[in-house]
Amino acid sequence: MKKTMTFAAALLAASVLSGMASAKTLVYCSEASPANFDPGTTTGGNDFDASSRTVYSRLVEFKHGGTEIEPGLADKWEISDDGLVYTFHLHPGVKFQTTDYFKPTRDLNADDVVFSFDRQFNKQNPWNGDKYLPNLTWDYYTGMDMPKYVAKWEKVDDLTVKLTLTEPNAPMLANLGMDFASIVSKEYADQLQKDGKMADFSTKPIGTGPFQFVDYQLDAVIRYAANPDYFKGKEKIDDLVFAITPDATARIQKVLAGECDVAPYPNPADIATIKANKDVTLMDQAGLNIGYMSYNTTIPPLDKPEVRHALNQAIDREALIKSLFQDAGATPAENLIPPTMWSWNKDVKTDAYNPDEAKKVLEAAGLKEIQLWASDRVRPYNPNFQRAAELIQADWAKVGVKATIVNYEWTKYREEGKKKDRPGAFQIGWTGDNGDPDNFFATLFACSAIGVSNYSSWCDKDFEDLIQKAKKTSDQAERTKLYEQAQVIFAKQAPAFLLAHSQVYAVVRKNVSGFKMDPLGIHRFDGVDKAE
Amino acid sequence: MLRYLLNKIALLIPTLVGITICAFAFVRLLPGDPILAMAGEHGVTPARYEELKQQFGYNLPIWEQYARYVGEVATGDFGVSISSKRPVLEEFKTLFPATLELSFFAMIFAMVIGIPAGIFAAVKRGSWFDQSLMGTALVGYSMPIFWWGLLLIIFFSGYLGWTPVSGRIGLQFFFKPITGFMTIDSLLHGKWDAFRSALSHLVLPAIVLGTIPLAVIARQTRSAMLEVLGEDYVRTARAKGLSAGRVIGVHALRNALIPVVTTIGLQVGTLLAGAILTETIFAWPGIGKWMVDSIFKRDYVVVQSGLLLIALIVMAVNLIVDVLYAVINPRIRAA
Numbered sequence: 001m002k003k004t005m006t007f008a009a010a011l012l013a014a015s016v017l018s019g020m021a022s023a024k025t026l027v028y029c030s031e032a033s034p035a036n037f038d039p040g041t042t043t044g045g046n047d048f049d050a051s052s053r054t055v056y057s058r059l060v061e062f063k064h065g066g067t068e069i070e071p072g073l074a075d076k077w078e079i080s081d082d083g084l085v086y087t088f089h090l091h092p093g094v095k096f097q098t099t100d101y102f103k104p105t106r107d108l109n110a111d112d113v114v115f116s117f118d119r120q121f122n123k124q125n126p127w128n129g130d131k132y133l134p135n136l137t138w139d140y141y142t143g144m145d146m147p148k149y150v151a152k153w154e155k156v157d158d159l160t161v162k163l164t165l166t167e168p169n170a171p172m173l174a175n176l177g178m179d180f181a182s183i184v185s186k187e188y189a190d191q192l193q194k195d196g197k198m199a200d201f202s203t204k205p206i207g208t209g210p211f212q213f214v215d216y217q218l219d220a221v222i223r224y225a226a227n228p229d230y231f232k233g234k235e236k237i238d239d240l241v242f243a244i245t246p247d248a249t250a251r252i253q254k255v256l257a258g259e260c261d262v263a264p265y266p267n268p269a270d271i272a273t274i275k276a277n278k279d280v281t282l283m284d285q286a287g288l289n290i291g292y293m294s295y296n297t298t299i300p301p302l303d304k305p306e307v308r309h310a311l312n313q314a315i316d317r318e319a320l321i322k323s324l325f326q327d328a329g330a331t332p333a334e335n336l337i338p339p340t341m342w343s344w345n346k347d348v349k350t351d352a353y354n355p356d357e358a359k360k361v362l363e364a365a366g367l368k369e370i371q372l373w374a375s376d377r378v379r380p381y382n383p384n385f386q387r388a389a390e391l392i393q394a395d396w397a398k399v400g401v402k403a404t405i406v407n408y409e410w411t412k413y414r415e416e417g418k419k420k421d422r423p424g425a426f427q428i429g430w431t432g433d434n435g436d437p438d439n440f441f442a443t444l445f446a447c448s449a450i451g452v453s454n455y456s457s458w459c460d461k462d463f464e465d466l467i468q469k470a471k472k473t474s475d476q477a478e479r480t481k482l483y484e485q486a487q488v489i490f491a492k493q494a495p496a497f498l499l500a501h502s503q504v505y506a507v508v509r510k511n512v513s514g515f516k517m518d519p520l521g522i523h524r525f526d527g528v529d530k531a532e
Numbered sequence: 533m534l535r536y537l538l539n540k541i542a543l544l545i546p547t548l549v550g551i552t553i554c555a556f557a558f559v560r561l562l563p564g565d566p567i568l569a570m571a572g573e574h575g576v577t578p579a580r581y582e583e584l585k586q587q588f589g590y591n592l593p594i595w596e597q598y599a600r601y602v603g604e605v606a607t608g609d610f611g612v613s614i615s616s617k618r619p620v621l622e623e624f625k626t627l628f629p630a631t632l633e634l635s636f637f638a639m640i641f642a643m644v645i646g647i648p649a650g651i652f653a654a655v656k657r658g659s660w661f662d663q664s665l666m667g668t669a670l671v672g673y674s675m676p677i678f679w680w681g682l683l684l685i686i687f688f689s690g691y692l693g694w695t696p697v698s699g700r701i702g703l704q705f706f707f708k709p710i711t712g713f714m715t716i717d718s719l720l721h722g723k724w725d726a727f728r729s730a731l732s733h734l735v736l737p738a739i740v741l742g743t744i745p746l747a748v749i750a751r752q753t754r755s756a757m758l759e760v761l762g763e764d765y766v767r768t769a770r771a772k773g774l775s776a777g778r779v780i781g782v783h784a785l786r787n788a789l790i791p792v793v794t795t796i797g798l799q800v801g802t803l804l805a806g807a808i809l810t811e812t813i814f815a816w817p818g819i820g821k822w823m824v825d826s827i828f829k830r831d832y833v834v835v836q837s838g839l840l841l842i843a844l845i846v847m848a849v850n851l852i853v854d855v856l857y858a859v860i861n862p863r864i865r866a867a
């Protein structure tokens with residue numbers, strides 16, 4: 001008897017100890033509370049970190065740390081020759097997460113995929129409107145023009161889904177890798193609807209992703225556990241914790257003190273301290289964004305490319321970037337798209353600083369006065385429009401151009417700025433959505449975007465032909481060539497002054513491995529490990 | 533007494549109306565169109581804009597929007613958060629205990645140090661202690677909370693490693709909330725180490741939040757004590773040959789405390805205002821941080837209803853203080 005007891009005690013002790021040794025917890029100090037856990041209904045990067053990138057998966061995924069597309073829940077797919085029909089083949093045997101609030105009885109199938117998109121546009125779907133959550137706007141689904149391009153989603157068989165488009169649209173594949181395109185469980189939705197607890201769908205998520213939801217203490221802590229049934233294999237860390245810490249200084253102090261393992265967005269002022277600390281690594285990357293200044297290319301003398309080039313040459317860009325971004329730094333922009341994006345043309349260079357040359361051209365063109373627009377908002381691609389305006393104003397004064405700064409509050413600013421007859425130079429920028437070059441070129445400089453988001457009112461036939469052709473071509477190598485040419489034209493025509501791609505940072509403790517900076521600005525914890 | 537109470541309550545009605553107007557107008561006076569702000573950089577098509585305007589009721593005339601809003605508030609409907617889609621009142625109820633707990637400990641800190649310091653300064657009037665205490669109180673009163681909080685974090689948590697940087701409790705502790713007060717819940721679950729962790733997380737934020745009330749209480753106690761110490765009955769007590777401790781502790785302090793109690797009650801407004809900054813720095817999941825987050829998210833519904841709920845609490849506390857004051861000091865009732 002005594003022996004049995006000793007043995008049992010030893011076994012218990014061993015299991016407790018092994019349990020302790022194997023439970024690896026990774027703590028991420030996130031910057032804000034998620035709005036909810038349904039990525040179809042939210043828009044913030046922090047919302048997506050907490051939902052789509054942890055709990056859910058998509059048909060296709062972005063390569064970890066890049067913008068290239070790789071298989072997700074769909075092992076492979078075919079695109080018809082006319083670019084209108086996409087057929088996705090689902091990975092067999094994918095399990096939805098089993099939690100204390102939901103036990104799936106079947107594997108992922110085409111019904112789940114169709115439901116995931118149908119709920120975002122079909123007004124007849126009970127999950128589309130107020131029955132589910134009040135004031136739903138499905139911002140990303142509409143923002144990415146999905147209603148315009150998607151004709152229908154169809155189930156072919158359990159493991160095959162067909163998407164038909166209204167017109168060819170190559171960026172569609174990248175859209176399907178975005179957070180709003182996360183695949184949810186129809187079985188779970190049906191169960192909640194039956195139980196009259198539809199709102200739970202946004203607070204107790206069920207997906208097929210690497211981690212499953214455990215608990216959320218409002219505004220404080222989110223807890224996840226590794227999904228044991230994850231179709232790409234169970235993660236190395238057992239528990240993932242998001243400690244919500246909005247203040248940047250506190251966040252960094254927490255990493256330095258070992259209270260968390262990874263933290264995003266340090267203050268520029270803390271960069272030096274972080275670099276000096278031997279326990280942590282500062283990771284950085286050019287963000288998927290661009291700060292620029294649009295000239296209205298329809299109003300003389302700004303309609304002449306040489307005048308626009310001269311204005312660009314008059315700006316001491318290096319000093320401007322240094323003054324705006326300080327210690328955080330930024331990558332000077334040579335092209336509209338950042339160097340982390342595929343099709344970035346390394347041979348294209350924007351105008352170099354040359355005030356003497358600029359002065360000659362501007363004097364000849366008779367440009368003496370110009371409006372220079374600035375707003376009050378801090379943007380990732382331009383932390384201080386007003387300061388930038390003042391510095392550019394000083395540079396232009398040196399070449400004999402008197403700039404008058406025009407100020408508006410942010411929403412009014414963009415309303416006024418996008419008008420076709422808005423004069424002068426307008427500071428603006430863009431943060432990319434899906435890593436597709438179309439999301440920059442067409443969104444910002446297509447002829448159809450004039451009056452919407454083409455602040456230069458620039459419509460160049462050659463450029464337009466290239467980007468429209470690229471939009472309709474599904475072959476990426478082909479598209480790359482087209483966009484590379486488009487960048488050459490852009491540089492030659494100079495419809496805008498290109499400022500910079502701001503740098504994005506994260507602080508990671510040295511014992512964490514596998515964490516990658518992501519050009520899309522998301523924070524992913526699949527493939528991350530931690531040494532004890 | 534009843535008449536006094538009814539009088540006080542009647543006076544609250546115009547205040548209440550004023551607050552609803554302020555909260556309603558404030559949100560609408562903020563620069564920027566709420567719908568465009570929500571839409572972000574993508575912008576919205578004119579058709580979608582109209583649709584959203586209707587959905588949120590912004591197409592109605594302003595007085596009708598106000599009437600609707602008051603009607604909803606009167607029936608206890610504080611609206612639904614634009615970003616989280618949860619009822620505002622539900623979020624408020626979840627988060628308020630955290631703010632209450634922090635404010636309670638901040639107040640304890642302010643009183644435990646402020647009252648004795650004030651008494652001592654009054655008794656030793658003009659001494660170096662009095663001078664330096666009043667100087668320090670002035671500094672404390674003018675201290676920018678944000679700077680003070682970060683300074684304490686960097687020194688005590690970062691440099692010395694004595695206290696946790698932020699949060700309410702160590703992440704290893706995980707239990708279902710019962711009351712919402714971390715210190716109480718940890719004890720109810722019988723977890724002593726969790727209780728210790730909760731207390732250690734309270735130290736820095738309570739000090740930061742309690743600094744301004746501490747300065748106010750110390751100064752108020754000092755001046756009230758000085759006044760009372762000059763009174764005839766204190767002189768009489770001294771003349772009777774009572775010990776200094778008894779004269780100060782019993783005869784003087786009890787009378788001096790009347791205005792101090794009022795001051796403490798009135799600090800509730802200061803605490804809630806301070807909580808906004810303190811909670812943001814210390815990642816304290818209370819209503820202050822909630823308000824800041826909502827402003828950044830342009831969640832107008834939360835900002836509007838949150839303002840109203842906070843104002844209601846301040847009003848309720850002020851009413852209680854008025855009543856307590858009348859209980860302590862019967863002369864007020866007659867007036």
